[in-house]
Amino acid sequence: MIPLSWYLLLAAALFCIGLYGVLGRRNAVAILMGIELMLNAVNINLVAFWRYLTPELIAGQAFAIIVFAVAASEAAVGLALIISIYRQRSTVIPEEIDLMKW
Amino acid sequence: MTVLQGVFLITALAAVISAVMVVASSRLVHAALWLVVTLGAVAVAFILLDASFLAMVQVVIYIGAIAILIIFTVMLTRRVMADSGPQANRAWWLAVFVATVMFASLLALLAQMPSWWQATPPALVASADFLVEDLGKSLVDLDRYVVPFEVASVLLLAALIGAIVLARPAEDRGKTGPE
Numbered sequence: 001m002i003p004l005s006w007y008l009l010l011a012a013a014l015f016c017i018g019l020y021g022v023l024g025r026r027n028a029v030a031i032l033m034g035i036e037l038m039l040n041a042v043n044i045n046l047v048a049f050w051r052y053l054t055p056e057l058i059a060g061q062a063f064a065i066i067v068f069a070v071a072a073s074e075a076a077v078g079l080a081l082i083i084s085i086y087r088q089r090s091t092v093i094p095e096e097i098d099l100m101k102w
Numbered sequence: 103m104t105v106l107q108g109v110f111l112i113t114a115l116a117a118v119i120s121a122v123m124v125v126a127s128s129r130l131v132h133a134a135l136w137l138v139v140t141l142g143a144v145a146v147a148f149i150l151l152d153a154s155f156l157a158m159v160q161v162v163i164y165i166g167a168i169a170i171l172i173i174f175t176v177m178l179t180r181r182v183m184a185d186s187g188p189q190a191n192r193a194w195w196l197a198v199f200v201a202t203v204m205f206a207s208l209l210a211l212l213a214q215m216p217s218w219w220q221a222t223p224p225a226l227v228a229s230a231d232f233l234v235e236d237l238g239k240s241l242v243d244l245d246r247y248v249v250p251f252e253v254a255s256v257l258l259l260a261a262l263i264g265a266i267v268l269a270r271p272a273e274d275r276g277k278t279g280p281e
Binding site for chain 1: 134
């Protein structure tokens with residue numbers, strides 16, 4: 001059978017790749033894609049712990065569904081913000097969106 | 103190595119490679135398509151974990167809704183995207199450093215849990231049908247997760263309305279914005 005650590009390693013790798021995407025990319029849409037990668041890594045962890053440690057409680061899957069809902073809301077609002085900012089400023093690069101900087 | 107382990111290794115390899123392509127690809131449309139591959143691989147991982155309902159939700163919500171939404175946004179903001187120039191910001195080396203340190207510390211944490219290295223999944227006490235039924239009941243059960251579930255519903259509704267208001271053309275709000 002597949003050891004639990006394999007899932008945790010996969011999730012850790014996905015999380016760190018997503019972290020690089022969030023910190024290192026210039027485009028706001030690419031940053032959102034990095035956040036989606038990180039949320040997916042967290043979901044893998046939640047479901048793997050549910051399956052290996054507490055399969056009699058359904059909490060892990062219920063938690064993952066809440067994460068799905070939050071991810072969907074986050075993507076909808078984030079992308080709407082990006083489109084709105086693009087209309088106003090003609091840019092999707094966070095470095096150039098400096099209206100609220102000191 | 104059993105068949106399941108082989109399937110998992112192929113899935114994990116596909117997930118990691120496509121995730122790297124998501125953050126490394128210079129064309130955003132390509133990055134979004136690689137993201138679809140990653141999300142599909144994660145759905146396969148859910149199937150391997152006996153979470154069939156979550157695998158379906160992953161395909162429907164992530165691939166069917168979020169990835170498509172991202173592709174639409176890339177298309178709507180394409181003119182300035184230019185698909186050229188540096189896609190990584192000035193501090194990209196710092197981002198690589200932070201991500202590497204994070205991965206190393208996660209590995210160190212994992213190494214402190216020797217019982218997890220060889221842990222095998224306990225046999226499921228219930229059938230797969232019962233698991234899905236139990237999951238559905240637990241989300242509307244007053245003693246379990248009905249409150250987080252309803253809060254998530256309200257959050258989704260608020261996000262939907264907020265997204266519509268934000269993405270509406272500026273003219274509708276009586277402002278003059280460069281369209």
